[in-house]
Amino acid sequence: MHCARFVLALGRRDLRRAEKSWPSDVWKRAVRALSTSSATSLQEAVRSKIEPMRAQVHEVRERFGEEVLDACTVNQAYGGMRSLKAMVYETSLLDPQEGIRFRGFSIPECQRLLPRAKPSGEQPLPEGLLWLLLTGEIPTESQVESVCQDLKRRAAVPPEVLRLLDELPHERMHPMTQFSVAVSLLQHESKMAEAYAQGAPKSTFWEYCLEDALTLIARLPAVAARIYRNTFHGGKHVPAEKIEKVDDMGMRLARSLGFELNEFDELMRLYLVLHADHEGGNVSAHAVRLVGSALSDPYLSFAAGLNGLAGPLHGLANQEVLRWLLQMKEKLGNRPMTTENLRELCWETLREGHVIPGFGHAVLRRTDPRYTAQREFALKHLPHDEMFQLVSKLYEVVPRVLEEQGKVKNPWPNVDQHSGILLRYYGLVESNFYTVLFGVSRALGTLSSLVWDRALGLPIERPKSVTTQWIREHFEKRSVSA
Numbered sequence: 215m216h217c218a219r220f221v222l223a224l225g226r227r228d229l230r231r232a233e234k235s236w237p238s239d240v241w242k243r244a245v246r247a248l249s250t251s252s253a254t255s256l257q258e259a260v261r262s263k264i265e266p267m268r269a270q271v272h273e274v275r276e277r278f279g280e281e282v283l284d285a286c287t288v289n290q291a292y293g294g295m296r297s298l299k300a301m302v303y304e305t306s307l308l309d310p311q312e313g314i315r316f317r318g319f320s321i322p323e324c325q326r327l328l329p330r331a332k333p334s335g336e337q338p339l340p341e342g343l344l345w346l347l348l349t350g351e352i353p354t355e356s357q358v359e360s361v362c363q364d365l366k367r368r369a370a371v372p373p374e375v376l377r378l379l380d381e382l383p384h385e386r387m388h389p390m391t392q393f394s395v396a397v398s399l400l401q402h403e404s405k406m407a408e409a410y411a412q413g414a415p416k417s418t419f420w421e422y423c424l425e426d427a428l429t430l431i432a433r434l435p436a437v438a439a440r441i442y443r444n445t446f447h448g449g450k451h452v453p454a455e456k457i458e459k460v461d462d463m464g465m466r467l468a469r470s471l472g473f474e475l476n477e478f479d480e481l482m483r484l485y486l487v488l489h490a491d492h493e494g495g496n497v498s499a500h501a502v503r504l505v506g507s508a509l510s511d512p513y514l515s516f517a518a519g520l521n522g523l524a525g526p527l528h529g530l531a532n533q534e535v536l537r538w539l540l541q542m543k544e545k546l547g548n549r550p551m552t553t554e555n556l557r558e559l560c561w562e563t564l565r566e567g568h569v570i571p572g573f574g575h576a577v578l579r580r581t582d583p584r585y586t587a588q589r590e591f592a593l594k595h596l597p598h599d600e601m602f603q604l605v606s607k608l609y610e611v612v613p614r615v616l617e618e619q620g621k622v623k624n625p626w627p628n629v630d631q632h633s634g635i636l637l638r639y640y641g642l643v644e645s646n647f648y649t650v651l652f653g654v655s656r657a658l659g660t661l662s663s664l665v666w667d668r669a670l671g672l673p674i675e676r677p678k679s680v681t682t683q684w685i686r687e688h689f690e691k692r693s694v695s696a
């Protein structure tokens with residue numbers, strides 16, 4: 215049964231190739247996660263998972279509810295709660311050495327296992343990742359097709375929202391601000407807000423949350439494209455007829471932005487998959503969870519996540535990276551891209567008191583596998599691009615500089631170091647826009663997780679805070695009584 219579904223999901227040729235080359239643990243995990251439900255829609259598949267998952271959580275809480283998961287030191291309380299295990303988030307898990315796993319699958323595994331665009335796509339379809347994130351199962355091709363059709367059906371943005379977006383002061387307003395406004399403008403259609411107002415029982419909130427999540431995800435490519443074309447192309451939009459027939463989200467995003475190359479469609483699919491989720495503690499995911507815990511609907515919650523993503527230490531770093539790389543090229547002038555010259559310019563950034571964007575991470579302690587996946591794309595499609603060569607050379611230089619500086623816990627590059635030069639190569643040169651693309655992708659993970667927050671009935675978040683005086687008195691009292 216499982217194997218038959220696997221054949222369906224991968225195609226016979228891929229299966230044969232996979233059997234020969236895959237480590238057996240990957241093979242076993244893949245077979246275990248194959249879609250076993252005969253669900254023909256994502257909604258049906260999620261529904262079938264809810265009761266078993268509620269039972270699992272109940273059992274875990276019964277058995278281990280009073281165990282200590284972690285202890286919080288004073289330094290952690292002051293230090294952004296770094297590495298404190300204090301939340302549960304099901305859709306992905308980050309290992310400091312290995313990087314992200316989406317429902318247990320690493321990025322290369324997702325690239326192998328998730329269905330691709332027909333006839334010759336090489337990157338996984340984001341709709342397949344959405345199925346995986348929401349259900350924990352590797353979907354079949356026909357299940358992914360059902361998500362593609364569902365999102366396509368929901369993709370049109372209400373004209374009154376488009377009109378309001380057209381009125382924003384595009385030259386002065388950052389695209390991320392426009393994006394956050396756009397998501398808030400879409401909120402008036404929230405099914406979850408409506409159901410709550412009509413007194414729907416708590417046990418059903420997840421259904422409305424899923425409904426909102428799918429509609430919002432479906433509309434984000436058109437919203438992003440509206441912002442892009444308004445801000446950088448004088449409000450000249452791609453005609454709707456050109457988009458209507460497009461079947462998948464990655465290609466719809468590419469085409470709505472105004473890009474026609476198949477390779478760029480593939481880049482968008484990869485981009486949407488890579489940036490989707492990074493466990494629960496990062497600023498955008500945590501903001502979505504926190505705001506959602508007040509039963510704010512998915513639109514309000516996701517707008518909060520976007521506002522966090524727009525910070526330069528988080529998603530905005532991709533914009534900062536491209537600017538920094540271009541500045542570096544300008545400063546180099548006619549000098550060659552040698553280790554010594556690049557080293558000097560990196561130190562200049564540090565001496566000015568700035569961070570080197572695209573390097574370091576709060577959790578990762580090795581090169582981000584999302585960086586590696588983008589590097590592989592670049593090696594295949596743009597190996598001679600000058601900016602790619604600069605990024606490659608910096609891989610040899612920056613970690614050493616950061617190690618010499620002696621402050622950072624992780625000197626290696628993160629996802630944001632690589633994305634800008636790929637976009638720029640294909641003509642998407644407006645770096646102010648890059649974080650909007652990140653946000654379109656981040657909806658897949660954070661909204662999937664939000665659906666599960668409601669399905670599991672998680673309560674309002676409300677950790678206890680204390681003051682510096684409280685800490686002093688608490689520990690002084692303790693040492694006197696000891």
Ligand SMILES: CC(=O)SCCNC(=O)CCNC(=O)[C@H](O)C(C)(C)COP(=O)(O)OP(=O)(O)OC[C@H]1O[C@@H](n2cnc3c(N)ncnc32)[C@H](O)[C@@H]1OP(=O)(O)O
Pocket residue numbers: 526527528529531564568569570571572573574575576577616621622623624628629630
């Ligand atoms: C999608 C993403 O969000 S990925 C991250 C994107 N952000 C960036 O690329 C910005 C550059 N990087 C950074 O600022 C940081 O590495 C972060 C924000 C990602 C992680 O921050 P932290 O967990 O606090 O990092 P860490 O514990 O290593 O920081 C220790 C010190 O090193 C500094 N540091 C960390 N990374 C860098 C860097 N790339 N360049 C220079 N200094 C750095 C920190 O600012 C801190 O200095 P301080 O003690 O004077 O305040």
Ligand SMILES: O=C([O-])CC(=O)C(=O)O
Pocket residue numbers: 491492495496497498576577628629
């Ligand atoms: O995990 C983090 O803190 C930041 C990050 O890389 C992401 O959210 O993608």
